[in-house]
Amino acid sequence: MKVKKAGLLTKLVVLALLAATATGLLxxxxxxREIQQEKEAMENKVAEQTQIVADLADAVANSDDPARQDDxxxxxxxxxxxxxxxxxxxx
Numbered sequence: 048m049k050v051k052k053a054g055l056l057t058k059l060v061v062l063a064l065l066a067a068t069a070t071g072l073l074x075x076x077x078x079x080r081e082i083q084q085e086k087e088a089m090e091n092k093v094a095e096q097t098q099i100v101a102d103l104a105d106a107v108a109n110s111d112d113p114a115r116q117d118d119x120x121x122x123x124x125x126x127x128x129x130x131x132x133x134x135x136x137x138x
Contacts, residue, residue: 109115120126127133
C-alpha cells in the first residue's frame with residue numbers, strides 16, 4: 048500500500064488554517080478578558096447601589112426617630128436646640 052505525501056499546496060493550506068485558528072482564539076481570549084472586567088465593574092456597581100438602597104431604606108424606616116432628626120438638623124441644616132450656643136475657636 049502506497050502512502051501519498053501531502054503536497055506543498057496542502058501544507059500551505061493547513062498552515063494558513065492553523066494560523067487563522069490561532070488568531071481567532073487570541074481574539075476570543077482578549078474579548079473574554081474584557082467582558083470579565085466589565086462584569087466585575089458591573090458587580091461592584093450593583094454592590095454600591097445595593098448599599099445605597101439599604102441606607103435609604105434604613106433612613107425611611109427610622110425617619111421618625113428624634114435622635115436622627117436632631118442629628119440631621121445639626122449636621123446638615125446647621126440648626127441648634129433652643130438655648131444652645133455655639134462657640135467657634137479660631138487660632
